[in-house]
Amino acid sequence: MTQAWLVVFETYTLTIAVSFLVAFLIHMMTTLIRRFGVSAHPLPVHAEEMEAGAIPDDPDELAAIAIAIAMRRSGEGR
Amino acid sequence: MTNFLDIFQGFGVMAHSDPKVIAVRIVLVVLGFALVWLGRKGVLEPLLMIPMGLGMATINVSAMFFDPINMANKLTVNHAAVNNLFLDSTLASNDQLMTLMQIDWLQPIYTLGFSNGLIACLIFIGIGSLLDVGFVMKHPYVSATIALFAELGTIFTLPLAAAWGYNLKDAASIALVGGADGPMVLFSSLKLSPHLFVPITVVAYMYLGLAYGLFPYLVKFMIPKKLRAINMPPDDPSRKISSGQKLTFAVVACVLLSFLFPVASPLFFSLFLGISIRESGLDKFQHLVSEIVLYASTLTLGLLLGILCEARTIMDPKVLPLLIFGMLALTLSGVGGILGGYFMYFVTRGKFNPVIGIAGVSCVPSTAKVAQKCVSKDNPNAIVMHYALGANIFGVITTAVIAAIYISLLQNS
Numbered sequence: 070m071t072q073a074w075l076v077v078f079e080t081y082t083l084t085i086a087v088s089f090l091v092a093f094l095i096h097m098m099t100t101l102i103r104r105f106g107v108s109a110h111p112l113p114v115h116a117e118e119m120e121a122g123a124i125p126d127d128p129d130e131l132a133a134i135a136i137a138i139a140m141r142r143s144g145e146g147r
Numbered sequence: 148m149t150n151f152l153d154i155f156q157g158f159g160v161m162a163h164s165d166p167k168v169i170a171v172r173i174v175l176v177v178l179g180f181a182l183v184w185l186g187r188k189g190v191l192e193p194l195l196m197i198p199m200g201l202g203m204a205t206i207n208v209s210a211m212f213f214d215p216i217n218m219a220n221k222l223t224v225n226h227a228a229v230n231n232l233f234l235d236s237t238l239a240s241n242d243q244l245m246t247l248m249q250i251d252w253l254q255p256i257y258t259l260g261f262s263n264g265l266i267a268c269l270i271f272i273g274i275g276s277l278l279d280v281g282f283v284m285k286h287p288y289v290s291a292t293i294a295l296f297a298e299l300g301t302i303f304t305l306p307l308a309a310a311w312g313y314n315l316k317d318a319a320s321i322a323l324v325g326g327a328d329g330p331m332v333l334f335s336s337l338k339l340s341p342h343l344f345v346p347i348t349v350v351a352y353m354y355l356g357l358a359y360g361l362f363p364y365l366v367k368f369m370i371p372k373k374l375r376a377i378n379m380p381p382d383d384p385s386r387k388i389s390s391g392q393k394l395t396f397a398v399v400a401c402v403l404l405s406f407l408f409p410v411a412s413p414l415f416f417s418l419f420l421g422i423s424i425r426e427s428g429l430d431k432f433q434h435l436v437s438e439i440v441l442y443a444s445t446l447t448l449g450l451l452l453g454i455l456c457e458a459r460t461i462m463d464p465k466v467l468p469l470l471i472f473g474m475l476a477l478t479l480s481g482v483g484g485i486l487g488g489y490f491m492y493f494v495t496r497g498k499f500n501p502v503i504g505i506a507g508v509s510c511v512p513s514t515a516k517v518a519q520k521c522v523s524k525d526n527p528n529a530i531v532m533h534y535a536l537g538a539n540i541f542g543v544i545t546t547a548v549i550a551a552i553y554i555s556l557l558q559n560s
Contacts, residue, residue: 073309073318077302080552087407087548088295088541092287094403095396099284102392129516136519136532 156211160229171458172207179204179453182353191356194442195449199352202453206233210457219246233454236262236345257451264337266448267330268417273441274330274511275421276433278543280396281388282536289499289534290541292487297507297542299483300325300476301549308472313465315560316340319553321469324351325476326546327358327510333448334414335550339557345455346466350473352452358477359513362505365481366521370501374492376526377500379534394426404544408551410558415547480508484538506535509542 125131152159161169182200186193214228234253238244247254260266283290301322308318320336320343332351336344366375401419405412424432488504502522506515515535522529 070306070310073306073315076315076319076553076556077305079556080549081298081302083552084298084545084548085295087404088291088545089288091400091404091544092291092541094399095284095287098396098399099386099388099392102389102395132520133512133516133532136530 157208159212160210163227164229168458168462171462172210175207175456175458175461176204179207179456182453185356190360191353194445195352195452196356198446198449199349199453199456202450203456204453206231206454206457209233215250216243216246219250231457234451236455236460253451253454256447257455260447261451262337262341264334264413266444266451267334267337268413269440269444270330270448271414271417272421272424272436273444274543275418275423276425276437276441278418278422278425278511278540279536280393280422280426280540282533283540284388284392284396285382285386286534286537287541289491290537291545292491293484293504293507293538294487294509294541294545295507296487296490296504297480297484297509297538298326298545298549299486300478300480301546303479304472304476305553307475308468311468311472313468316557317343317465319557320344320347321472322476323546323550323553324354324473325480326542326549327351327355327477327480327508327514328543328546329355329448331414331543331546331550334411335554338410338554343463343465343469345452345460346463346469347473349452349456350469352449354473354477355510355513358481358508358510359517361478362481362508362514362517363521365478366485366502366505366517369482369485370488372525374500375502375522375524376529377492377498377522378526378529379500379503379531381530382533390426390428394423397422397426400544404548404551408548408555410554411547411551414550418543418547477508481505484508484514487538500529500531500534503531503534503538507538507542509539509546511539511543512536514542515539 125134152162179200179202182191182196182203185191186196186200209231210229211231212226212228213230213232214225215230217224232251234251234257235247236257238247244254244258248258304322304325305315305318308321309315313321316339320332320340323332323335324347326332329348329352333344333348336347340347397419401415404415408415421436424436484504484507485501486504487507488499488501491499491504492501500522502518505521506518508514515532515538518535519530519532522531
């Protein structure tokens with residue numbers, strides 16, 4: 070039992086460390102790219118540029134599309 | 148005259164079986180019907196449940212008197228041996244395996260695509276190709292914090308299962324159900340508890356479907372309406388994350404995480420390969436992995452999981468408590484996620500919607516959709532999806548890290 074608690078303690082501590090390392094990496098990378106790579110162009114094809122498809126049958130999928138449109142209209146992604 | 152029981156071998160096998168085995172077979176057939184029905188109704192994920200349910204029902208009535216190994220090797224045939232023509236997951240030697248690969252129709256797929264974790268990796272490539280990591284990259288610290296809270300079940304179920312009597316490897320495999328990530332559970336249990344990977348994975352996938360129905364009640368129970376209605380500000384338009392940035396992140400994170408945790412590098416590689424394909428604008432590959440590979444793998448996974456639910460596998464006394472610990476792990480993770488939402492609510496002095504916490508449970512994108520649905524019911528104008536997807540995707544990374552650490556710590560113990 071003690072060993073089980075030791076395993077989870079070690080695991081959770083390491084997970085916290087690695088997760089924040091990844092978060093820091095993301096933060097630094099986006100900051101650096103914004104600072105030094107502003108002129109970099111996005112690659113040619115992006116999900117946003119795909120052709121419109123048929124309206125999905127799944128109401129959840131429809132809701133997700135509606136949310137995405139709402140986000141776009143609220144200024145997200147421009 | 149030929150014996151009736153020899154022609155209709157289903158009856159013959161039943162007549163010669165232990166009553167307990169017969170009872171379990173009947174229960175599994177009924178459960179198979181129930182899974183198909185619940186899948187058809189949309190209560191559980193139909194893409195998985197329909198092939199799984201049909202496979203489960205069929206395999207438990209397809210047993211026959213058959214001794215393929217001895218028959219193929221021209222040895223003395225055991226006429227009382229009961230087998231099927233689908234697959235055998237309990238083979239002891241490579242010779243037996245090579246023989247059965249030529250007899251059981253699903254044995255090649257199981258051996259070459261399932262027992263080595265390939266199917267989990269293919270699904271991860273497909274999932275990766277659907278993920279927009281831009282949501283994580285806009286709020287990395289918030290996403291990481293919520294995802295870490297939402298691992299409560301993955302962490303606390305391990306000592307609880309160990310206290311119940313499971314060894315640490317089995318307990319870790321069960322605890323990973325709390326990560327709500329099917330391929331991860333499959334991959335980890337294959338490494339840590341190959342004898343239990345079938346029931347653990349089946350339980351994981353069944354509960355993942357249930358989580359979609361259960362978590363809204365958990366949200367309502369733990370978060371008052373006033374807080375559920377909090378709107379989140381839209382992201383700063385000047386901070387748009389480009390495809391190039393996302394691709395750079397995928398490549399760097401893949402290499403870093405694979406370097407730190409080689410035991411889980413197939414999973415990290417598969418996930419980030421999918422993301423890289425998406426962000427590189429490789430249309431043909433994107434179509435291939437997000438449509439064909441993902442759906443073909445899902446069908447194969449559902450089918451094989453059902454076929455593996457044969458009475459003799461399920462009758463292990465360790466299986467029944469899995470139902471309880473699986474549910475416990477998932478519920479604890481949901482509770483942890485909401486606590487993470489509350490943590491962010493207090494840190495931001497009331498400007499963060501705690502419902503987003505539930506999205507830290509990494510069932511992409513189901514829990515993010517649950518968060519948005521719960522919020523929309525109380526405030527139709529509130530949009531939390533951009534934060535929820537960030538936490539959701541980071542949840543996949545934290546669960547993979549935990550799985551990797553469990554495997555590293557326990558694989559050789």
